[in-house]
Amino acid sequence: MAGFRRISGRVIVAVLRQLTKLGWLLILPAITLPIWIVGTDRGWLPEQILPCPGDVLHTLRDMIASGELAQHAGYSLRRVALGFAIGAAAGLVVGSAMGLSRRVDDYVRPLFTAIAQVPALAWIPLAMLLLGIGEGLKIVVIAKAAFVPVVMNTSAGIANVPRAFVEVGETFRFTPLQMLRHVVLPGAIPPIFTGLRYGLTHAWIALVSVELLASSEGLGYLLVWGRQMFWLDTVLVAMIVIGVIGFLSDRVLAVVETRLQRWRIDGVR
Amino acid sequence: MSGSAALGSLGRGLVLPVGLLLTWEVASHSGLVNRQFLPPLEHVGATAWRELASGELLEALAASLRRDLLGFVFGSGAGVLIGLLLGLSTIADRVVMTWFNGLKQIALLAWIPLISLWFGFDEMAKIVFIGLAAAIPVILNLVEGIHATSRKLVEVGDVFRFNRVQFILFVYLPAAMPSLLTGLHLALIYAWLATIGAEYFMAAGPGIGGLIIAGRERFEMDLVMLGILVVGSVGFLVDRGASWLEQRLIPWRAASAQV
Amino acid sequence: MNVAAQLRTRAFPDQGQGRLEVRNVSKSFVVNGAPVEALRDVSLDVAAGEFVVLLGPSGCGKSTLLRLIAGLEPEFRGSISQDGDAIAGTSLDRGIVFQEPRLFPWATVSQNVALGLKNAPLSERAKREAVAAHIALVGLDGFAQAYPHQLSGGMAQRAAIARGLVNRPRLLLLDEPFGALDALTRARLQVELQRIWAHERITMVLVTHDVDEAVLLGDRVIVLAPRPGRVSRIFAISAPRPRSRTDDDLVRIRNDILRALGDGEEDGSGGTPIGGPA
Numbered sequence: 001m002a003g004f005r006r007i008s009g010r011v012i013v014a015v016l017r018q019l020t021k022l023g024w025l026l027i028l029p030a031i032t033l034p035i036w037i038v039g040t041d042r043g044w045l046p047e048q049i050l051p052c053p054g055d056v057l058h059t060l061r062d063m064i065a066s067g068e069l070a071q072h073a074g075y076s077l078r079r080v081a082l083g084f085a086i087g088a089a090a091g092l093v094v095g096s097a098m099g100l101s102r103r104v105d106d107y108v109r110p111l112f113t114a115i116a117q118v119p120a121l122a123w124i125p126l127a128m129l130l131l132g133i134g135e136g137l138k139i140v141v142i143a144k145a146a147f148v149p150v151v152m153n154t155s156a157g158i159a160n161v162p163r164a165f166v167e168v169g170e171t172f173r174f175t176p177l178q179m180l181r182h183v184v185l186p187g188a189i190p191p192i193f194t195g196l197r198y199g200l201t202h203a204w205i206a207l208v209s210v211e212l213l214a215s216s217e218g219l220g221y222l223l224v225w226g227r228q229m230f231w232l233d234t235v236l237v238a239m240i241v242i243g244v245i246g247f248l249s250d251r252v253l254a255v256v257e258t259r260l261q262r263w264r265i266d267g268v269r
Numbered sequence: 270m271s272g273s274a275a276l277g278s279l280g281r282g283l284v285l286p287v288g289l290l291l292t293w294e295v296a297s298h299s300g301l302v303n304r305q306f307l308p309p310l311e312h313v314g315a316t317a318w319r320e321l322a323s324g325e326l327l328e329a330l331a332a333s334l335r336r337d338l339l340g341f342v343f344g345s346g347a348g349v350l351i352g353l354l355l356g357l358s359t360i361a362d363r364v365v366m367t368w369f370n371g372l373k374q375i376a377l378l379a380w381i382p383l384i385s386l387w388f389g390f391d392e393m394a395k396i397v398f399i400g401l402a403a404a405i406p407v408i409l410n411l412v413e414g415i416h417a418t419s420r421k422l423v424e425v426g427d428v429f430r431f432n433r434v435q436f437i438l439f440v441y442l443p444a445a446m447p448s449l450l451t452g453l454h455l456a457l458i459y460a461w462l463a464t465i466g467a468e469y470f471m472a473a474g475p476g477i478g479g480l481i482i483a484g485r486e487r488f489e490m491d492l493v494m495l496g497i498l499v500v501g502s503v504g505f506l507v508d509r510g511a512s513w514l515e516q517r518l519i520p521w522r523a524a525s526a527q528v
Numbered sequence: 529m530n531v532a533a534q535l536r537t538r539a540f541p542d543q544g545q546g547r548l549e550v551r552n553v554s555k556s557f558v559v560n561g562a563p564v565e566a567l568r569d570v571s572l573d574v575a576a577g578e579f580v581v582l583l584g585p586s587g588c589g590k591s592t593l594l595r596l597i598a599g600l601e602p603e604f605r606g607s608i609s610q611d612g613d614a615i616a617g618t619s620l621d622r623g624i625v626f627q628e629p630r631l632f633p634w635a636t637v638s639q640n641v642a643l644g645l646k647n648a649p650l651s652e653r654a655k656r657e658a659v660a661a662h663i664a665l666v667g668l669d670g671f672a673q674a675y676p677h678q679l680s681g682g683m684a685q686r687a688a689i690a691r692g693l694v695n696r697p698r699l700l701l702l703d704e705p706f707g708a709l710d711a712l713t714r715a716r717l718q719v720e721l722q723r724i725w726a727h728e729r730i731t732m733v734l735v736t737h738d739v740d741e742a743v744l745l746g747d748r749v750i751v752l753a754p755r756p757g758r759v760s761r762i763f764a765i766s767a768p769r770p771r772s773r774t775d776d777d778l779v780r781i782r783n784d785i786l787r788a789l790g791d792g793e794e795d796g797s798g799g800t801p802i803g804g805p806a
Contacts (some may be wrong), residue, residue, distance in 0.1 A: 004382060009561050010560065012559040021363075024363040024364055024388075025367050027364045028365060028368055030363050048386065049386075049387060083287040103281070106277075106278040106281035106282055107281045107282065107284055107285055108346050109282060110282035110283070110285070111282075111285045112291070112499070113284050114286070117501045117504060117505050118497055118500060118501035118504070119462050119465070119500070119504070121378075121462060121465055121466055121469070122465055122481070122497050122500040123497065124500070125481045125482060125484070125485040125493050125496075125497075126290060126485075126490075126497055128485055128493065129306065129485055129488065129490055130306055141401070147452075150468065162434065170295045187302060205377065205378070206396040207320060207376075208378050208379050209376075209378050209466070210377040212378055212379075212381070212382075212470065213469065213470075220379070223379055223381075223382045224382060226382065227382035227385065229382075230386070232386060232671055235382050235383055235386065236383070238379070239375050239379050239383065242375055242376055242379050243371060243372070243374045243375035243379075244374075247371060250374065263332075265380060269291075295636055409629060421626070421628065421630050421633060422599055422630060424626075424630075425626075425630050425632070425643075427599075427600060428598065428600070428618050428623075428624050429618075429620070429644050429646060429647060429695075430617075430619070430620060430647050431646065431647070432647075435646055435647075439632075439643060439646070440632075443632065443635070444634075446634065451549075479609050502673040519634075
C-alpha cells in the first residue's frame with residue numbers, strides 16, 4: 001500500500017513536471033503569435049515579409065489535402081533513403097577495412113581526407129558537369145555526404161577498441177574471427193552508430209542543397225519555387241516540413257544511440 | 270613509429286592519389302574521355318595561373334574571405350550574447366531553448382530563400398546568412414558549457430560569497446571557455462560553408478562560389494576544379510588555424526575534467 | 529605574533545572566537561520521491577580553538593552535518609550558531625576544505641587562493657600579502673604560478689587548505705580532506721594540519737572515517753551512528769601535542785573507538801567497516 005502510494009506519488013510528480021515544461025514552452029508562442037497576427041492584420045508587416053500565420057496554416061492544409069506536399073516529401077525521402085543507404089554501406093566497408101588494417105588505412109587515409117575536406121556543397125557543381133542534373137547527381141551527392149562521417153567514425157571506433165579488452169581476448173586465445181565477433185564489433189558499435197547518425201544528418205543537409213541547386217521536384221525545389229513566385233507561405237511550409245523531418249529522424253536515432261551508449265558504459269564496467 | 274615506418278606509410282598514402290592523377294592524365298590525353306569532362310592536369314594548372322595572374326582569383330578569394338569574416342564576427346558576437354543569456358538565465362532557457370533546438374533542425378541552406386526574400390541578393394543578405402550559420406554553434410556550445418559547470422566549483426563560489434557578477438566572471442565564463450572555443454571553431458567552419466552557399470544562390474558580386482557557378486554555366490571544368498581546390502584549401506587552413514589557437518588559449522585544458 | 533595573525537587582528541579586530549553550537553539538528557533529503565532521514569536530533573558544542581573530529585562510517589551524515597555548518601544546505605530543522613549568531617548561508621567567517629581540492633582548473637595556485645579574498649575588506653596589497661603568506665604556510669612556495677593539473681594530489685590539497693584559510697576564518701571545516709590521498713602523503717599532511725592548527729589557533733571541525741586520523745588530530749572525537757545519523761559516543765583525548773601515532777594513550781583510545789564502532793554495527797545498522805589499523 002505504501003509502495004503503491006509512493007509510486008503514484010512519483011507519477012504525479014512526473015506528470016506535473018511535464019505540464020510545467022509545456023507551460024514554459026507555450027510562453028514564447030503566446031507572446032509572438034498575437035504580435036505576428038495583429039502585425040500582419042494591421043499591415044505593419046507587409047505580406048512579402050511575413051504572411052499571417054493563418055495563411056501559412058491554410059497553405060499547409062491545402063498542400064496536404066492536394067497531396068502535393070506528400071509528393072514532394074516523397075521524392076526527397078526516397079532520394080535521401082537511397083543515397084544514405086549507398087553512402088553508409090560503402091562507408092561501413094571502407095571504414096571497417098581502415099579500422100582493421102593499418103596497411104589499408106595507410107593507403108586510403110590521405111585520399112579520403114582530401115575528399116572529405118571539400119564539403120558536399122562544393123562538389124555539387126562538379127558533379128553537375130559530370131552527371132547532369134538527373135537523379136544520379138542527387139544520389140551521388142547525398143551518398144558522398146553520408147559516406148564521410150560513417151568512414152571516420154567506423155574506422156576510429158574499430159581502431160580504438162580498448163587494448164585492455166583485446167588483451168582479455170588474447171589470454172583466452174581467441175581466433176581473429178572470435179576477436180572480431182566478441183571484442184571488436186561490440187566495442188565499436190556505439191561509435192559506428194554515431195557515424196551513421198551524423199551520416200543521416202549530413203545526407204539530409206546535402207539533399208536540401210542539391211535540390212535547391214538542381215531539381216524540379218522535392219522539398220528543396222518547393223523552396224526555390226516559392227521564392228521565385230514570392231509565395232512566402234509556401235517557403236515557410238517547406239522550411240517547417242524540412243525542420244520537422246530533420247527533427248524526427250534525429251530524435252529517433254538519438255534515442256537508439258542513448259540505448260547503445262548505456263550498454264557501452266555497462267560493458268566497460 | 271620509427272622513421273622508416275613513417276616514411277613507408279607516407280609512401281603508401283601517395284599511391285592512390287598519384288595513381289588517380291596519372292590515370293586522369295592518361296585518360297584525358299588518350300581521348301578515352303571527353304576533355305570537356307576531364308581536362309588534362311596542365312590545363313587546370315594553366316587556368317590557375319591565368320586566374321592568378323589576372324588577379325581575378327585573388328579578387329574573388331578576397332571578397333569571399335571578407336564576407337566570411339564579417340559574417341563570422343557578427344554571427345559569433347550575437348551568438349555569445351544570446352548564449353550567455355540562455356546559459357545564465359533559467360527563465361530565458363526554459364522559454365526559448367526548446368524552440369531554438371527545433372529551429373536549428375532546419376537545414377541551414379533552407380534559410381536562403383527566406384533570407385533572400387527579406388534582404389535581397391546583395392552583400393547584406395549574404396552576411397546575414399553567414400552570421401546565422403556562425404551563431405548557431407556558438408549558442409549551442411556556450412549554453413552547454415555554462416550548464417556543464419561543475420556544481421562543486423559553484424559551491425566554492427558560494428563559500429566565498431560571490432555575487433552574480435563574480436559568479437559569471439570567475440566561475441561560469443572560465444568553466445565554459447573550452448566549450449565556447451569549440452563553438453567558435455565550428456562557427457568558423459560553418460561560416461566558410463555558408464559563404465560558398467550564399468555565393469551559389471545569391472550570385473551577385475565576386476566570390477569563389479560565384480566563380481565555381483560561372484565555371485559550371487560556361488562548362489569550364491578546369492575553372493570549377495580550381496574553385497573546389499581553393500574552397501577545400503581555405504577550409505583546411507581555417508580548421509587547422511582554429512585548432513592551433515584553441516590549444517594555445519587554454520593551458521588548463523588537459524585537466525579541465527578533474528576538479 | 530606571526531604575520532598571518534597580525535593580518536587577522538588588523539583586518540578583523542572585533543571578530544568572534546569561533547565557538548560553534550549545534551542544537552537539535554535534523555535533516556532529511558527526498559530521494560526518488562521518498563524522504564530519507566540523514567540526521568536526527570544532533571546537538572554539539574565546539575569551544576573556541578578546539579579541534580573536533582566527526583567520525584563514522586559512510587552514510588552516518590557526517591558530511592551532511594559539515595555542509596549544514598558551512599551554510600551550503602539552507603533547509604534543516606534545529607539551529608546552528610557561530611559565536612551566538614545563527615548561521616544563514618555561507619560566511620567568510622567559516623572556511624571549508626572539501627574532499628576534492630576543487631581548485632579552479634583555469635587559475636594558478638595563487639589565483640585560486642586569491643579567489644577566496646574577492647569579497648574580503650582588504651586592500652589589494654594586503655590581499656597579495658595574505659595570499660603569499662598562506663601559500664608559504666602550507667609549504668607551497670615556488671608553486672604559486674603552477675596550474676592545478678601540474679600539482680600532485682597532496683599539493684593540490686595543500687593549495688585547497690591555503691584557500692580555505694586565506695580569509696582568516698575563525699572556524700575551518702574539513703570534509704575528509706585527505707580521503708583521496710595515498711597513505712604516506714596522508715600521514716604527512718595530518719602532521720602539517722596539526723602544525724597549522726597550533727600556529728593559527730582557530731577552531732577546526734574535521735570529518736573522517738579514519739580512526740587513526742581522528743585520534744591523532746582531535747581534542748574530542750564525536751562518533752556518529754548511521755541511518756539516521758546521530759551522535760553515539762564522544763571521546764575526549766587529552767594526550768599532549770604534538771602527538772605521536774605510537775603514543776600509548778592514543779593507541780588505547782583508538783581501540784576503544786574501534787570497539788564502540790563495532791557495537792554500532794551489531795545493532796543491525798550494517799555499516800561499512802571503518803578504515804582501521806593497517
